Amino acid sequence: MTTLFTSQKFRRTAVQVMFVTxxxxxxxxxxxxxxxxxADQGIATGFGFLNQTTGWPxxxxxxxxxxxxxxxxxxxxxxxxxxxVGFMTLFFATLLGLFLALMRISSNSLMKLVGTxxxxxxxxxxxxxxxxxxxxxxxxxxxxxxxYSLADMAFFSNRGxxxxxxxxxxxxxxxxxxxxxxxxxxxxxxxxxxxxxxLPLAILAAVALxxxxxxxxxxxxxxxxSVPELKGLRFVGGVSLKPEFSALxxxxxxxxxxxxxxxxxxxxxxxDKGKLEAGSALGMSSFQINxxxxxxxxxxxxxxxxSNQYVWLMKGTTVxxxxxxxxxxxxxSTSINQSGQTMELLALLMGGFIVVNYSIGFxxxxxxxxxxxxxxx
Numbered sequence: 571m572t573t574l575f576t577s578q579k580f581r582r583t584a585v586q587v588m589f590v591t592x593x594x595x596x597x598x599x600x601x602x603x604x605x606x607x608x609a610d611q612g613i614a615t616g617f618g619f620l621n622q623t624t625g626w627p628x629x630x631x632x633x634x635x636x637x638x639x640x641x642x643x644x645x646x647x648x649x650x651x652x653x654x655v656g657f658m659t660l661f662f663a664t665l666l667g668l669f670l671a672l673m674r675i676s677s678n679s680l681m682k683l684v685g686t687x688x689x690x691x692x693x694x695x696x697x698x699x700x701x702x703x704x705x706x707x708x709x710x711x712x713x714x715x716x717x718y719s720l721a722d723m724a725f726f727s728n729r730g731x732x733x734x735x736x737x738x739x740x741x742x743x744x745x746x747x748x749x750x751x752x753x754x755x756x757x758x759x760x761x762x763x764x765x766x767x768x769l770p771l772a773i774l775a776a777v778a779l780x781x782x783x784x785x786x787x788x789x790x791x792x793x794x795x796s797v798p799e800l801k802g803l804r805f806v807g808g809v810s811l812k813p814e815f816s817a818l819x820x821x822x823x824x825x826x827x828x829x830x831x832x833x834x835x836x837x838x839x840x841x842d843k844g845k846l847e848a849g850s851a852l853g854m855s856s857f858q859i860n861x862x863x864x865x866x867x868x869x870x871x872x873x874x875x876x877s878n879q880y881v882w883l884m885k886g887t888t889v890x891x892x893x894x895x896x897x898x899x900x901x902x903s904t905s906i907n908q909s910g911q912t913m914e915l916l917a918l919l920m921g922g923f924i925v926v927n928y929s930i931g932f933x934x935x936x937x938x939x940x941x942x943x944x945x946x947x
Contacts, residue, residue: 613910615914624640632650645901649922663823668831675839735795830876834868838864884927
């Protein structure tokens, strides 16, 4: 026994077990006290309320929800709204950030000045203030009858941006996404690496799948494309991007691009010039040097910071509640006020963001692993 207590490994293990035990007991105590206090106030606990109808509508949703929808359906719609604006923000902010990074490292003084000014302005203004600014601009545009028109196909007014859209149902979109994933895994099994045909074939297969979904299962009198048309005081048809959605997307994109641009710039200038000169000495073109040397090395250097920025931007979608965008946070807040199930809904809110942000981090780590394998080969 004396030998056991003198073992450093045993003492470390015992301390860790004691620490975990204390943490678990504290959590259990908090749960018990919370349930007792809630029960004393006459409030029911549990997740049974998720099957009850909400009684209030959602102003913007990718799914069909209304006052008769259950809390489960409404919460799912809010989560989809968060994912929609979040992933669109990541996509556009990355593209704009890449462009800003290239401007910042350019030898052209004017481009460098424009890129630097952009970063300094948008990085130092709070994101919620930027979202309010764009929301004020969008809601002060002319009404539907005086809307700005682009070839009578797209319209921009204080009701939002109206765009033409294919007549795809929700099931079609789900099938399209599943088909794209299947195409990706299918092409991965073929050896197109050296021919460079994998990406063109994937795009071609996705387009073919989109056309098939667009042409099949459709009634004869339903048009392939739905074009917005002014009827009375509102537009009918097409797809409508509400001012709340547009303002949140623009504000987050412009703000996030300023940080992502700096992250990309840091990664690009961290690449050793000797390696670039070695590639040039081997007869590689500028495109090949960027493709096989600069970008892989820069990407590995900037990946940790880029992953953190992506997670932050996804969490930043919660500022949408300030302008009335019904994201997951706003839906949960309204549900708490209506149902009184505070603890359960907060747990769902935290669980949802943990799953989404952990998935982003996992995807970035997976990408990093793939890049490492390519570098070693």
